[in-house]
Amino acid sequence: MFPDPRIVVSTAEESLPLAIRELELDFGPEAKVEAIGPEMAVVTAPSLSAQEVADRCEAAPLVFPRHLTVEVALLDADADLDRIAAAALAAVREAALPPSLALQVWVSGPSSYEFGPAAVFGAIAAELDAAGYAVARSGRRHVLSCCLTPRGILLGLNETRDSLSDWPGGGVRLSKSRDQISRAEFKLEEALTEFGLDLPAGGNALDLGAAPGGWTRILRRRGLRVWAVDPGDLDERLARDGQIKHLKVTAGRFLHSNRTVFDVAVNDMRMDPKLSCELMVRVAAHLAPGALAVVTLKTGSREVLATVKACLEILTGPYEILHARQLRHNRHEITVVARRTDAPAD
Template sequence: MPTSIFSTSEEYLPAARRELTDVWGKRAAVERLGPDVGALTLPDATLRDVSELCRTRPVSFVKHLTAEIARVPVDEARDLDAVTRRALAALPEDLPSGPLAVQAWVSGQNPAEYGSAQLFRGLADALEKQGFEVVRSGAPAVLSACITRSGVLLGIGNPTDSLSDWPGGRVRLSRGPDTISRAEFKLEEAIKVFGLGLPRSGVAADLGASPGGWTRILRTHGLKVWAVDPGDIDPRLLADPGVHHARTTAGNFFASNQTRFDVVVNDMKMDPRLTCDTMLTAAQRLRPGGTAVVTLKLAHGNVVEVVHKCLARLRKKYEILHARQLHHNRHEVTVVARLR
């Protein structure tokens, strides 16, 4: 039966299992293969079928998918050449034309004497000898290789069905000279992974903006920004005429400010139910079809139920486009929505 290998966060793998079994019921067999990697086996369900439901249901705690083509047991996997031979033999014959991306990563304890970089290079060298053009991303097909304690998992997919065009969904972003805070990476990742098209002009509200990381990202996309926070904003942003600092709470801001916004973002540290209430208030100031990006902060307990209740609450005003725990989220889920 078809098996999809999925990646998640180690702490939230039980939540991913719960979501997957909620969707497919007793038809689904979910197996843990590593600290943050599992396998979903379903009769007559292709990777595309699984990916489509993960996006539309949505399944919030699965970050990355690939269709399993081989498992190399640990004794054999210690020999890198053996892994590359198994990978070449397992490649489907109907690969789309064009370059082939190779993505390698490690889940948990590594029993091999090589790491993800060496695994990538070994696979790339072997494929190039067979005439393939090998890249790291942006290809119509992706060969995934994950090293686990029990061996190497091999899978094939494409960027759309994989949910993320990064190894295991682990998006890597680095600080630049203009970076204000690491919180910026969450918004940057959402833009990259979801293909989020922000308007090239217009007005945005950044709720809980301090010190201004998300405001800076919005400004790089050409939006004028109201940075709403009682706390301080980075002086570089205050010198920008396209940034207005409202030193107040979100509730007071919307009670006194009549501006119509094209985008509202919210990364405030508060109970997710209160976050949803704030976003329902914000909906009154969004233009029709306006975009909302919000992070739901998760505590211990039934996080699946919390997320589903929050999404149901947001649906009173919004169409949910995406809801997923991203690599740069810790104990939170990023939601992208559009005003109904």
């Protein structure tokens, strides 16, 4: 056991320095933040809890951490499966967890292990099952994490509500469907899944920068009527859908003439992130109170934290920021989920 709780933070490899800087700025000098792998950092401070870190990630928001666990053991890299399974069972028993829990295993960085996550999962699950524990992959109150890292096998335990994500290391895995139009669909699918967003059935949705129609397809699949705004063409498979209205105009021209009130608005346009947020402020005047808005901010790689802060400040007022995070399917992007407030937009 360690003298102070060690909160392990997972992030995208290219964003690890940004995640560390966010944590340092938010928790101040009494907290020590250090990298422990290509995608992981550890935060330590007296009496610091995973719940406190998770709450700060959501409230601040801190956008680059995407998974948390509390380190309870670190085994040597030469540990075999039997030793890993025995250590996992000992950690669960010491924590006096209920007899049903989730087990999540993943690899961080290059791996030289003779076994992979599937073999580790099987060994730990068998050990726990023999001891009377019911093991699932997700959806339980507590989660046992096992990460194969270059420095050793890390075991972590915490409540799922404080993990930020119910996926191993925050790595949401989505499968391509037969009718998928573009890989950009994964970004919206992940946001809906990761944040547990409830979209209204039968309402009106606005998709800005819709072409070729991936996000429009997802919104239609959820039962929404979609106004797809983009000068470009939509996939021909969407042309026969009478609940999709394709307007081949710019977003600015559409908002100037539109009189429809929308229940959902999404924006995955490739544009300067501050301009994108200013556009979403204009969109707010066309949304019903309480309507959801999802926008991806193309932050680039320079002055990222300052850009994200400025963007969220622009959105605050007409919107309440619900979530802001770099998801697994983002690339130099941040997904922001906001709710239209009752206050009129400027």
